[in-house]
Amino acid sequence: MGDPSSVATFQFGGLTFNAANIYSGLIAFVLVFLFVFALSRHITMKPGKGQNILEWLIDFTNGILKGSIPGNETGAFGLYGFTLFLFLFISNQLGLFLQIAVGGKDFVRSPTSDPIVTMTFSLATLMIAQFAGVTKYGWKKHFSGYLQPFVFWLPISIFEEFTNFLTLGLRIFGVIFSGEMLLKIIGGLAFSHGIATMIVAIPLELVWQGFSAFLGAIQAYVFVTLSAVYISKKTEIGD
């Protein structure tokens, strides 16, 4: 599945698209939207069930951001953190119960099991961090932060940005990708030698699915937490 040959691609407007990413991404986006849409229908002073869930989620993601970003600056990133958390969470869980492969090519799986997708979000986070730094301190002061503690630190600072980008994206990719891979292997085992292997494989699959669901939630949380950390790093250079 991670193997490019198992993925259908198509060209559009001179760009190459990965069919699996597009379909599963669309499904995840629609699911997130429907989830939020359904829960936010009757917004009242006395919150109902749906509104309570949504308010708890908002408080939760705002709490993650507040843990790292000081002061009242979380307001600007609250929506980003909220959407990111929901999307990553649903993406991570999507592949656990919905994996569609046609003719040996994946069409639906966790969008986050592709490094391109996760790196898109880590890139977005780092760009937002840069943007926040520039808007807060101006170009000069923001980029002078790269010369701290002394000028020759510059290559290390730049390299650090690059590794931040890579690790943020690859961490979630690795966990989700390996989780799905193992699910597939266990699934293959289940059908390999009839009933006997199925009996062995079903509890294994159940356990691993539960563990993956847990890991998916943890990874979404970690991603948002690290996003907040990177953003706060860029908005706190100038002491």
Place this chain on the structure above:
Amino acid sequence: MFSHLAVASSLAIGDMLFYAICFIILMWLIKIVAWKPINKMMQDRADKISNDIDSAEKSRDDAAKLAKQRQDALANSRHEATGIVDSAKKQGQQQRDGILAEAQTDAQSLKDNAKKDIEQERQDALASVRNDVADLSIEIASKIIQKELSADDQKALIDSYIEGLGK
């Protein structure tokens, strides 16, 4: 792994663009559908709660003030009532004393008048008796002079006079 990344990078732009755009659209939709109204409602609720706390504090103060006023009024009215009763008592006492004194002087003057009248009467009676006695003596003397009188006659005479006195 790295070969995968290398191949993926040739795919990158399309998927990245797709995800970036979709994510921005999703953020925008969530902002419209949920984020803004819910944050507004949470803000409203926070405001309402703080307002409620303030107004509760205020009404508690008002209630305390009212209770104090009422207590003051009660104490005041009790005080006033005591004053009214006291003054009524005092007035009553005064009136009683006045009436008593008046009655005493009235009685005294009545007694005095009565005494004076009685004395007057007695004097008058005495004077008239004296006059009568004088007249009688004169009459008796004249009668004696006119004729000799036996003792019986005298007695009869005196009796007749005494009888005449009784009339």
